[in-house]
Amino acid sequence: MVKFYSSLILLFFFTFGIKSQEGVPVYFDYLTENYYLVHPSMAGVNLVGGKLRMTARKQWFDQVEAPELQTLTADLRLTERSGIGVTAFNDQNGYHSQKGIYLTYAHHINFNDDIVLSKRPYPSKYDEIDQLSFGISVGGIQNSLDQTSFDLFDPDPLISGLLENTGYFNMDVGMSYVNSKYYAHLTIKNLLFSPHNMYGDFEYDYPRDKTSFRRLVASLGYIFYTDRPWSFEPSVLFQVSELTKEKAIDTNFKAYYKLNSGRLWAGLSFRNSFEGAEYLDSDTGELKQQTLQLITPLFGIDFKDFVFSYNYSHQFGDINFGSGGFHQITIGFNFLRGSIDCDCF
Structure with a gap:
């Protein structure tokens, strides 16, 4: 058994050497009790039953063809050590869009043999969860470029005037440690390198190590319980892109x-x-730099087996794409938890 666990860890770190492309964008969906959307090792993390989450995100209502994203996730604890999940998404940004579906398997190792299976969809101070998990997601993605509305009266040899589609496979791997008070997750996203020539073959004249879309995502969090009905959860999420070297951190409470x-x-x-884009100030003629800064208030309710959440992101800075913000709604359902015959909330 020790040899099996060691092999899992070695396989996880070995995949650092594999290449890939983009997939599901990392926004703030994970804060609605849906870390599985970011970390495949969280599939079936619940000790009993599963979770269904549907999210819709829309940016800049005052802009035409503004980015929008819809996701659907479902994950389920199959056995004491096994969890499965599925993720489907539709991501649109102007004339470009991507659609995809991922299937996930997670292996869970419980260090507490005396744990009482909790039916609640989230941890509480009465739980004794002590769990190490490994997960892998494999999926297919279709990219589309809609050129049908481009100006064909001004010919350009690079514009076909067609709806072009291309597809590729992708994979994410991750590991998590979770107990009733704190958690840590580490995931490598976009592992499989599958170049496509939608934008021209010349784009892939670069070596493979220059076209990697791998993204590292790490999360840490701690839950403070009190003697009253209140509890508090500070957390951070850090992500870095290998291709662009972009780094960002979410500080959450x-x-x-x-x-x-x-x-x-x-x-x-x-x-x-951590990095910014340079722009020329039209008033002073000065070259300035602006980093991406988003503040996102969010609220939600868990009522029995149902979940609802809303968040709104506001971008800071002198340069913005529009006056509107980023709206996101999540609804969810917790299923197969059995009859509630205890204080499971």
Whole structure:
């Protein structure tokens, strides 16, 4: 058994050497009790039953062809050591879009043999969870470029005037450690390198190590329980892109209030990028730099088996694409938890 676990760890770190492309964007969906969307090792992390989450995100309502994203995730604990999941998404940005579906398997190692299986969809101070998990997601993605509305009266040899599609396979791997008070996740996204020539063959004249879209995502969090109905959860999420060297960190804080049949919660997230884009100030003629800074208030409710959440992201800085912000709604359902015959909320 020790040899098996060692092999899992070696396989996880070996995949650092594999190349890949983009997939599901990392926004703030994970803060709605949906870390599985980012970390495949969280598939089936619940000790009993599963979770279904649907998210819709829309940016800049005052802009035509503004980015929007829809995701659907479902994950389920199959056995004491096995979890499965599925993720489907539709990501649109102007004339470009991508659609995809991922299938996930996660292996869970429980260090507490005396644990009582909890039916609640989230941890509480009464749980004794002590779990190490490994996960892998494999999926297919279709990229589309809609050139049908481009100006064909001004011919350009690079414009076909058609709806072009191309596809590739992708893979994410991750590992997590979770107990009732704190958690840590590490995931490498976009491992499989599958070049496509939608934008011209010349784009791939570079060596393979110059076209890697691997992204490293790491999360840490701690839950503070009190003797009252309140609990508090500070957390951070760090991500870095290998190709562009872009780095960003989310600093999050959530507060929960326990109800008889669920809980209310609210929070605040601040995303700050480490690199910035240069621009010329039209008033002073000075060359300036601006980093991406987003502040995101969020709130939600868990009522029995149902979940609802809303968040709004506001971008700081002198240069913005529009006056509108980033709206996101999540609805969810927790299933196959059995009858509730205990204080499971």
